[in-house]
Each structure stands twice: as C-alpha cells, then as structure tokens.
Amino acid sequence: GGDDDVRAATQRPQGAQAALRHELAQGLMQQQAQISPKFLYDARGCALFEQITQLREYYPTRTEAAIMAQHEVEMAEAMSGCQVLIELGAGNCEKVRRLCRSVAPLQFVGVDIAVEFLQQAVVRLGQDFPQMTARAVAADFTADWHLPPDVPQGRRELFYPGSSIGNFDTQQALHMLKHMHSLLNGDGGLLIGIDLPKSLPVLIAAYDDEQGVTAEFNLNVLSHVNRLLGSDFKPQDWEHEACFDPRHSRIEMHLRARHGVMVCWPQGVRYFAQGETIHTENSYKYPLSDFLSMLRAAGFGATRVWTDEQQWFAVIHAHA
Numbered sequence: 001g002g003d004d005d006v007r008a009a010t011q012r013p014q015g016a017q018a019a020l021r022h023e024l025a026q027g028l029m030q031q032q033a034q035i036s037p038k039f040l041y042d043a044r045g046c047a048l049f050e051q052i053t054q055l056r057e058y059y060p061t062r063t064e065a066a067i068m069a070q071h072e073v074e075m076a077e078a079m080s081g082c083q084v085l086i087e088l089g090a091g092n093c094e095k096v097r098r099l100c101r102s103v104a105p106l107q108f109v110g111v112d113i114a115v116e117f118l119q120q121a122v123v124r125l126g127q128d129f130p131q132m133t134a135r136a137v138a139a140d141f142t143a144d145w146h147l148p149p150d151v152p153q154g155r156r157e158l159f160y161p162g163s164s165i166g167n168f169d170t171q172q173a174l175h176m177l178k179h180m181h182s183l184l185n186g187d188g189g190l191l192i193g194i195d196l197p198k199s200l201p202v203l204i205a206a207y208d209d210e211q212g213v214t215a216e217f218n219l220n221v222l223s224h225v226n227r228l229l230g231s232d233f234k235p236q237d238w239e240h241e242a243c244f245d246p247r248h249s250r251i252e253m254h255l256r257a258r259h260g261v262m263v264c265w266p267q268g269v270r271y272f273a274q275g276e277t278i279h280t281e282n283s284y285k286y287p288l289s290d291f292l293s294m295l296r297a298a299g300f301g302a303t304r305v306w307t308d309e310q311q312w313f314a315v316i317h318a319h320a
C-alpha cells in the first residue's frame, strides 16, 4: 500500500544513493557544469516552489488553473469513464481537486519524486474525497519508473499539469510521453499542461521575480547537493540567473560564480572561474503545433486543446 511506497522511497537503498551521488559528480565535472532540476525539490525547495506559484510574475499556475476552471465540463467529458486518475509530478495535489470532483475516479494515484511532501497532500485529498482511494508513489521520471503492479488496469487517465514536461529536454520529453502512452493500455488518455512561447519580458520576469523567491529556489539546490554529495558549496558564492534561449525556445536557469570558487566533495573537486555557471534547469516553451506533433510521435490519437485568451498556456487532452 501507500505507506510501503513512501518508506521505500525515503530510505533509499545504498545503490540508489550512490547512483545519485555519481550523477551529481558527473554533472559537476562537465565543461558546462549541470545539476538536474530534480534536485531542486527537497523539502525547502518544494515550499519555495509553492511560493513561486503564487507570485505575481509567475503566470503559468494561475493561467492553467483558470483554463481548467473555465473548461471543466468539457475536460470531464473527454475523460469520462475514467477509473484510475494518475497525476504525475503531483506535488501538493491542488490542481487535481477539480478533476476528482468532475471525473469522480475510483482511485487516485499521485506520483512524484518528492514523495514525503506528496504523501501529506494525498492524505488530505483522500479525506476530502472519501469515495476515492488515494495513494502516493515515488518515481524519478529521469530514470526508468513504473507504477506498482497493483494499480488497477481499468480505464486510466494521466494528468500532467504545470508544464512540468517542459523541464525535460525534447528527447527525454518524447521518451516520457511514449512511456505515459504505454501506461494507458490503449484506453483512456492524457491531460497535460504546456507553457507556450510569449514575449521575452513576461518570460524573464516569471523566472527572475522581484522578491527573489526564484533566486532562493535556484540557490537552494546547492544545500541539497551538499547533503547528498557531501560537497561544500556556499550559496553566497553564487548568483541566480534566468535567460531565454530562442534557438531551443527555452528558459534556462543557471547559478553564476561571483568570483573564483573551489568546490570539494569526497571523491572530487572542481574549480569555477568567476562568471562560470552551473546549469540547473531548462523550461521549454513549446509552440502548440510542435507539441501536438510530439504527442502524435509518442502514439497518442485525437486531441482537444484549451487555452487562455492571450494564448500563454495550453491544456491538451490526448486520447491513447
């Protein structure tokens, strides 16, 4: 049951810990150093991300929520007959509440890398929807991941909101979509949110807010890495940076060394010259037609698209 999944995830086996350390060390030794964005989500990172979603500058969460509120009935229609509702990157489970009401699945499965944070949200959701069983499952979407074998095979709908698919590179995203398609067993579908291209000032402000919450969120990855890897990053040596790469249509987050910095960990060391960066996140802004092509390439069929007036964000339902 849910408790076992959580225990398994919080007490990661030795091998998994070693694999994460290896991944981190590998990334830091690249010429363009990188830390996977999945490491942004320790307990403090989850709390900071929640704050981000409420910032004036961070339009995606509220735009998506408005689209879902406005088209609730049509979305529920597209998902009718759903028995198992599976949310990927479920986080605080706020976005799925509306669907739990309108779709009324028998079972909810929340999947996230930050499973302790998720578990608390799943308990609250289960209390508010007593007709529905609710469980939390730990998964790292950048590795091979599977649903527990006892998740029913009945008609499934996947929900992947928030434009989180945008945090993978294009090849990984396609792979992820293919994997999602395979979880559906030829029935049901996927409801997914994607962030669309828009003017540069709007994009940059969303990833470099005035209050500096996004800067805190980005810098916090260093404390998480210190705990996992045993490294000695000092956040005050680094500066948050967000830029847009038009060639890839993506926002990039980096941490830039304020001066020469030596970073040590048990099995390695790296010197960063002043101005060198660590790449911590991509956030792709897919043109709608590009993303629809990706869905087709992943095996999905008929789609419906809902968007806001400014066409800043899209919610798409794709049949298996």
Ligand code: AVI
Pocket: 052, 060, 162, 163, 164, 165, 166, 167, 206, 207, 214, 281, 282, 283
């Ligand atoms: C979770 N993900 C969709 C967020 C995004 O917009 O790419 C993460 C984030 N990074 C900085 N601000 C928010």
